[in-house]
Amino acid sequence: MSIQRLFIANRGEIAVRIVRAAKSLGIHTIQAHSEADAEMLAVRMADEAVCIGPAQAAKSYLNVYAVVKAAKDAGADAVHPGYGFLAESPRFARAVTEAGMIFVGPSADTIQSMGDKVSARQAADTAGVPVVPGSDGRIDDMDEAAEIADRIGYPVMIKASAGGGGRGIRIAENAEELAKFAPQARQEAQAAFGDGGIYIEKVIREPRHIEVQILGDGTRAVHCFERECSLQRRRQKVWEEAPAFDLPEGTREAMCNSAVDLAEAVEYCGAGTVEYLYDPRADRFYFIEMNTRIQVEHPVTEMITGLDLVALMIRVCGGEALPITQDQIKLNGHAIEVRLNAEDPLKKFMPFPGVVGTLSLPESDGIRVDHFLYEGYQIPPFYDSLIGKLIVHADTREDAIDKMATALDTLEISGLKTTIPLHKALAKSPEVRAGRIHTQWLEPWLDAGNLTSGTGGAS
């Protein structure tokens, strides 16, 4: 049963992207929007639009009952959740299915099992995907802790098993430190959580974040190569590339194949991403988590493979078998995406929800801008600050960085403060160009004052 009427339960640039993909498949589009989003671009582009509630996301885009009811009332036969909001809510996926509609994504059970850290790690381990070496659960015996640490190698991280959010984490560089810190961690965990259980995990220093795009139809899965997303600020990706740079071919293959193994093991349907930490010194990779949705940075993968991932996920979730085989998916050139946020990077990234003035977007081969802007559009203050993404494609990484620098110079979004100056400075950075970056690189670089109105090319 193929999808005829698709309800888009999201907003912003991804809603525009989904409307476009659905239209290319001849599907009737019904765009959800909050009271604050009546004027957004996806509403103007879609065949129909439905208001699902007040401005606050909790009362509109995050309201399972309101979204499902609106979709049902509009006669939709499928719901696309986009990313964020309810995209990875098993409760939402279940509610959509129980209302007799297709959820464009994997089953609620898959979302649930991948959304839980422990069960996701177990699923990965079972599928033969490497996980960060650790104690595999709590330890109460200090001799056992020392044995495990010896086996996995120092430095190791000691965490409270009952805690969360990084509280009470200690790093032991050697056996002496472990003997000192582990009892402290136990005491602290006992005091804070009433449970002295701890676990230990290998510390990966200066890791890179590399993730593999997969597509599955519930039976078979393929990978669409990997993305490098090591430039992060406050755990938010800022600049993404495909493929990863300086990755040994054997490692790339192992990473991509293990992502496919995991996807097939969980009978994955739709587009998904398997995230890894990569230790470049040891040339080892470790599973972090699986994201059961289309991701913000999917365009870089589309640029290097020529695939339309959003259209493909709609097709397979509509019941089609995957229309491509692994050997048909080829890696071509190098792509970079930068996230354009309505924030002032020179003022601690203060949000800037203004009115879009002159809008001038670069247009040429190998340049793509995914956005939801038009001149005179008032960006609502209620949601994420992402206003668009600039994506470039070239034959090599060097050329792609040059192309990004040029595209950033021609891109003009007046009336707003945006993160364009940050990206200009990154495109000029010798360390970015040399690939001397990791997930903890960007924040110290910013703290050291590398972004100024001079380096950011602000005019």
Place this chain on the structure above:
Amino acid sequence: MADIQSPVPGTFYQRPSPEDAAFKSEGDAVAVGDTIGLVEVMKSFIEVQAEAAGTFAGYSVENEAAVSAGDVLATLK
């Protein structure tokens, strides 16, 4: 009488978190720089601070109301 205006557009909160009491109640003394509320703008929380001292007269908008930059959030007497 002095008005305290919102520095940014967004969602106004009278309390630091849903479980807490409001930052100020009628009759409270307000010093320059006291936080009287939060405005959530694009997932960031901005503190709204008093620019003048006085006695708190009350909030002018409800908790969790959508506000524009410049809207009066509270008044002092």
